[in-house]
Amino acid sequence: METGAKIISIVFHPLLLATYLVLVLGNYFPAMLMVNREHIWLVAGFVFGFTFVVPALNLLMFRYWGSIQSLQLSTRRERILPFIFISALYIMVAFLFYYRLTFHSNFNKIMLIVAALVVAATMLNFFLKVSVHSLAMWGMLGILLPLIRFSSELLLPTVILFVITGLVISSRLLLNAHTPRETLIGSLAGLGVGYGGMLLLF
DSSP states (O other), X not given: OHHHHHHHHHHTOGGGHHHHHHHHHHHHOHHHHTOOGGGHHHHHHHHHIIIIIHHHHHHHHHXXXXXXXXXXXXXXXXXXXXXXXXXXXXXXXXXXXXIISXXXXXXXXXXXXXXXXXXXXXXXXXXXOOXXXXXXXXXXXXXXXXXXXXXXXXXHHHHHHHHHHHHHHHHHHHTTSSOHHHHHHHHHHHHHHHHHHHHHHO
């Protein structure tokens, strides 16, 4: 059971959520991103490189230099420096998409909300440890929920995401990585930023 919880935590790592979000929208609501379905994997690969590979390499460098004890970032204090760097990366990516590339403005706005989720996680961890898994999953739900009324095709993946979110949060609790309070705060913050960002920008 613990092995399954670890696998779920890895497969739905917070740094992967931007890529999953692009794939879901690109396949179930391509009009939102104004990306052809045949190009969605190219766009997702680009997002994956900037929002997962580069931050993951930074974490490995922090581990190599001894700035963090493990890649799990178990303590609040240990998270602060890596989270600041990851926030800076996501802000730069959002800036790159928004000002330098020719992607549709809806795509740019989604990336701004994703960056806001990362910044929210960083700011919260200055004061208390929160579940970033919970924040990321509920942030993704917060982005998808307002879009269902524009595309009924998003209903099924959103329902599936609800189930997966429950599994992810249960896995974090099972692994004793977080307390119920930490997952609740992360969930509320993610939903607030994701849903609020959609209402504000769209």
